[in-house]
Amino acid sequence: MNATALSTATTTAAASTEVDNRAAYLGFAFAYVFGHGASALSRSGAVALPAWLPVALLATGLLAGTAFAMTASLRAQKTASEARRRAEKLVGTAWITGFAALALAVTGLSKVFDQPELQTVLWPAGSAIVVGLIYIAEGAVRGIALHYNLGTWLALVAAAALFVPGAGVFGVLAVLGGGAYLVAAFLESRRLAA
Numbered sequence: 694m695n696a697t698a699l700s701t702a703t704t705t706a707a708a709s710t711e712v713d714n715r716a717a718y719l720g721f722a723f724a725y726v727f728g729h730g731a732s733a734l735s736r737s738g739a740v741a742l743p744a745w746l747p748v749a750l751l752a753t754g755l756l757a758g759t760a761f762a763m764t765a766s767l768r769a770q771k772t773a774s775e776a777r778r779r780a781e782k783l784v785g786t787a788w789i790t791g792f793a794a795l796a797l798a799v800t801g802l803s804k805v806f807d808q809p810e811l812q813t814v815l816w817p818a819g820s821a822i823v824v825g826l827i828y829i830a831e832g833a834v835r836g837i838a839l840h841y842n843l844g845t846w847l848a849l850v851a852a853a854a855l856f857v858p859g860a861g862v863f864g865v866l867a868v869l870g871g872g873a874y875l876v877a878a879f880l881e882s883r884r885l886a887a
Contacts, residue, residue, distance in 0.1 A: 712769045712835055713885060717762035718843075718878035724754025725871030729817060729863045736860035780834045787830060791823040814855065814862045821851030821870055839884055843877045 728751025734740040735747055766785075770778050799819055803811040828844025831837075847870060854865035 711885065712765050712837070712840075713881070714762065714765060714840065715878050715881045715885075717758045717765060718874045718881060720754050720756075720758030720761050722754070722871050722874035722878065724751050724758060725874060726867050728752070728754055728867075729871065730867035732817075733860045733863035733867055736863060777834075784827065784830050784834050787827050791827055792820075795819045795823050817866055818851045818855050818862055821854075821866060822848050825849070825851065837884070839877060839880055843873055846873050 728747055731742055731747035731750050735742040735744075766781065770781055773781070795816075799812055799815045802815065803809050825844040825846070825848030828840050828847065830844075832839070832841025832844060850865065850869045850873070854862045854869075857865050
């Protein structure tokens, strides 16, 4: 095999193990912008919306984003090394652990302080923190700085959003979280092209 053929084979193998997150980022951007955005508008009293609409918009985006993320990850794992597949599976189980821990924390805090309304802000902000931390781990395992940086941004923005009173937490997540996903989708195209 000559040097050019070896270089092409190496580039093709590296590209086929690359995770393309564009569709997932756009699905999650939809969830944040329209789901959290509708919650911000509805809860602030700016717009009268049916109570089910923000939840439906959020769920639609989250389901689409999750389906796209899983598809891209499974596609990349088919040609990945055994060590990489093992690392991906370990990071994948962090989703279950992270959200189980979040459910316990949110339920515990709302019961201990006898304030069930805490769940209204702790679930969206806590979910974004968990997602951000797992993105940091995925970015490290995959060697994708964009994914790592998006995770860092989401975790910090979600934690800071808890300082915003009322419906503001949803506005922060919609604008700064949804906006970050849109920027990441754009930058993902450039990353894959490079």
